Amino acid sequence: MSEARRRLLMRTDWGIVYQNARDGLRMKVSAGANVGERLMAIGDRHYGHIRAEAVDWLERVEMDLGRIDDLPATFSGGMQQRLQIARNLVTKPRLVFMDEPTSGLDVSVQARLLDLIRGLVGSLGIACVVVTHDLGVVRLLSHRLMVMKGGDVVEHGLTDQVLDDPQHPYTQLLVSSILPV
Amino acid sequence: MTPILDADVMLRAERLAKSFVLHNQGGVRIDVFADLTLEVRRGECLILSGPSGAGKSSLLRSLYANYKPQAGAVLVRHGDEIVDLCAAEPYRILEVRRQTLGYVSQFLRVIPRVPTLDLVTAPLTDRGVDPDEARERAGSLLARLRIPPALWGLPPATFSGGEQQRVNIAMTFVQDYPILLLDEPTASLDVENRRTVTDLIAEACGRGAAVVGIFHDAEVRAAVGTRSYDLAAGREAA
Numbered sequence: 001m002s003e004a005r006r007r008l009l010m011r012t013d014w015g016i017v018y019q020n021a022r023d024g025l026r027m028k029v030s031a032g033a034n035v036g037e038r039l040m041a042i043g044d045r046h047y048g049h050i051r052a053e054a055v056d057w058l059e060r061v062e063m064d065l066g067r068i069d070d071l072p073a074t075f076s077g078g079m080q081q082r083l084q085i086a087r088n089l090v091t092k093p094r095l096v097f098m099d100e101p102t103s104g105l106d107v108s109v110q111a112r113l114l115d116l117i118r119g120l121v122g123s124l125g126i127a128c129v130v131v132t133h134d135l136g137v138v139r140l141l142s143h144r145l146m147v148m149k150g151g152d153v154v155e156h157g158l159t160d161q162v163l164d165d166p167q168h169p170y171t172q173l174l175v176s177s178i179l180p181v
Numbered sequence: 182m183t184p185i186l187d188a189d190v191m192l193r194a195e196r197l198a199k200s201f202v203l204h205n206q207g208g209v210r211i212d213v214f215a216d217l218t219l220e221v222r223r224g225e226c227l228i229l230s231g232p233s234g235a236g237k238s239s240l241l242r243s244l245y246a247n248y249k250p251q252a253g254a255v256l257v258r259h260g261d262e263i264v265d266l267c268a269a270e271p272y273r274i275l276e277v278r279r280q281t282l283g284y285v286s287q288f289l290r291v292i293p294r295v296p297t298l299d300l301v302t303a304p305l306t307d308r309g310v311d312p313d314e315a316r317e318r319a320g321s322l323l324a325r326l327r328i329p330p331a332l333w334g335l336p337p338a339t340f341s342g343g344e345q346q347r348v349n350i351a352m353t354f355v356q357d358y359p360i361l362l363l364d365e366p367t368a369s370l371d372v373e374n375r376r377t378v379t380d381l382i383a384e385a386c387g388r389g390a391a392v393v394g395i396f397h398d399a400e401v402r403a404a405v406g407t408r409s410y411d412l413a414a415g416r417e418a419a
């Protein structure tokens with residue numbers, strides 16, 4: 001794949017939600033502009049339309065619309081992740097990569113964000129590749145699971161099968177290390 | 182080669198073997214069953230019997246592809262096709278579970294913070310049933326299982342054991358699965374609710390579902406069972 005083609009796909013068909021919101025957001029422009037500029041990048045020039053789409057997506061990720069003109073730096077960690085998700089989904093990608101999307105957030109914020117991701121991915125029919133070390137996130141979000149160790153895939157398959165009947169020593173160790181609540 | 186099943190066979194386990202190797206406990210190996218073959222036909226309720234630890238739950242989980250058998254096949258009649266769950270891709274297994282194969286586990290495990298009524302409605306709306314109709318059907322089943330409407334808006338996490346088990350049953354019985362796998366669905370229920378669940382199982386068989394179940398209660402076994410398979414002995418009993 002050529003570099004130009006890859007860049008086009010990054011703008012149109014792919015989305016990336018980074019572990020650290022600062023890597024995925026532009027901290028010096030408003031929340032609304034963070035969402036809007038992704039539309040401009042694929043050629044939308046109509047201000048009214050861009051603004052309406054931005055409002056719609058901020059609502060879908062359950063953000064307070066009163067904050068649309070605020071800078072992301074003033075947001076909580078959970079809100080920054082919501083903004084990243086809105087910024088990614090506004091261009092209707094078909095494939096989204098998420099790197100530890102909920103790590104570093106409060107447990108209650110984590111749960112709501114996971115609900116949101118599950119709902120959006122399901123209803124929009126997006127394919128999602130999620131990197132996480134949290135097996136609760138795995139069970140809740142994923143259909144398929146690949147277990148990696150030292151750069152190698154040691155086991156993969158249907159998520160509940162891999163978690164309930166792990167075959168590889170490393171997977172068995174991971175599953176048996178979950179703390180009971 | 183396409184696997185073949187008799188016209189009214191819904192599920193067939195063929196020379197199935199299940200063992201566990203506990204790598205982090207000195208590599209201990211537990212052989213649960215081997216060379217196990219059984220068939221379940223339309224309208225039939227096969228009871229898995231045997232003492233605790235005999236492997237009843239492991240077999241049921243293997244039939245659902247939640248456990249991974251070491252050898253053999255699990256052939257499922259899925260619409261017009263026969264799918265071997267031991268060889269199928271994950272997306273295919275999920276499709277079979279969505280449309281053909283229902284499983285009631287011993288304990289309820291659900292997404293946290295989702296209200297009970299939504300949990301029971303979701304399997305229907307996922308299959309494209311109109312949301313209003315889906316809620317209606319979910320509500321009437323919850324009512325039949327004596328879950329008070331005041332609880333429908335709450336997540337089941339704080340419910341009693343018996344209430345959670347009835348929510349679990351509702352989530353599966355809300356749709357008319359062609360095949361049902363039931364792991365002690367009546368274990369923590371009082372007499373009245375046990376009877377309701379017995380009725381639900383009998384109704385499912387009546388409409389042609391194939392059922393495989395584990396039941397501790399002799400009364401339930403007598404009411405719904407058409408045949409039993411004894412795991413300790415590894416053969417079919419009368």
Ligand SMILES: Nc1ncnc2c1ncn2[C@@H]1O[C@H](COP(=O)(O)OP(=O)(O)O)[C@@H](O)[C@H]1O
Nearest residue numbers: 164165201213232233234235236237238239240
């Ligand atoms: N996920 C698992 N990992 C390791 N051993 C298991 C697992 N599930 C079941 N077993 C073992 O398999 C045997 C059969 O258990 P089970 O199928 O639960 O029996 P039953 O339902 O008849 O009481 C037991 O020795 C149990 O410890």
Ligand SMILES: [Mg+2]
Nearest residue numbers: 237238239395
């Ligand atoms: Mg059991």
